[in-house]
């Protein structure tokens with residue numbers, strides 16, 4: 001993925017999380033109280049669940065070291 005700011009190639013990595021998928025939640029809303037769940041207003045990032053290797057969810061994320069920005073695609 002090319003950085004939309006500087007057009008350089010971004011570095012692919014991930015954002016680790018625990019028992020809930022990595023998700024974006026609007027200010028004023030709370031995460032679900034349940035594991036494995038997305039909040040009602042939550043927007044899930046593209047998640048993989050790796051219970052043994054990574055100890056939970058991890059979301060795909062692209063990093064640009066020039067612009068100090070991370071872009072994480074969402075599922076829907």
Ligand SMILES: [Zn+2]
Nearest residue numbers: 003006064067
């Ligand atoms: Zn950039």
